[in-house]
């Protein structure tokens with residue numbers, strides 16, 4: 348891979364999170380470097396989604412801090428996170444099923460629309476020009492994700508694999524610097540997985556977007572990640588390159604050896 352990994356963009360320090368008596372995360376620290384694909388793996392219930400939810404401000408950890416480009420937060424505010432350039436896709440798709448592909452991807456653009464709602468509603472002057480500019484950007488994403496044929500189709504009518512692609516498109520519409528992907532390939536067939544892998548790698552390599560990815564398919568993780576964090580029962584048990592993680596005894600016994 349010819350890309351150049353940069354400085355730390357996201358620095359997670361000593362995060363602990365519990366729900367009543369359930370300790371979802373215990374003292375988790377790891378960093379994410381610019382332009383890398385960083386995977387978080389671990390068995391069901393290990394705390395992977397909770398970790399993403401702390402990063403994008405859905406959950407507030409009881410302990411620890413998260414720094415983004417050197418700015419430290421004990422709690423990430425979800426609107427501020429999006430404005431800082433961190434986008435997220437969800438394990439259970441967060442799309443508007445009755446709306447077209449193009450309109451769903453446009454919703455990811457809202458953050459960047461500056462003109463006020465009144466002008467937008469009237470579609471006059473600067474608001475109209477602005478909307479055209481955003482629609483053009485959305486069309487680029489649609490071309491990039493090779494879903495031109497489905498531009499006007501209501502998302503709910505698309506096969507699952509394509510819905511996941513639209514979800515990625517919605518996140519890309521934010522022009523994120525960091526993309527958090529929660530199981531982007533879950534429930535896909537082999538061909539859909541290959542396509543999604545290619546798109547994630549293209550986003551990473553062509554736009555330089557940093558990717559943090561939760562994924563259960565080990566083949567995928569080992570193929571596309573630069574570094575991997577391994578969680579088990581809310582604790583970090585491994586961290587390193589795919590090869591390092593593959594050969595880590597604790598990881599093998601907790602996870603890789605158990606047929607997940």
Ligand SMILES: Nc1ncnc2c1ncn2[C@@H]1O[C@H](COP(=O)(O)OP(=O)(O)OP(=O)(O)O)[C@@H](O)[C@H]1O
Nearest residue numbers: 366369370371389390391392393394395396397398
């Ligand atoms: N909102 C919540 N309320 C109560 N408990 C929660 C909540 N969210 C997560 N948990 C608990 O925290 C632990 C970690 O869950 P989490 O969903 O983060 O794991 P995961 O590694 O993403 O699992 P999976 O692979 O199944 O998605 C689990 O025991 C889960 O039941």
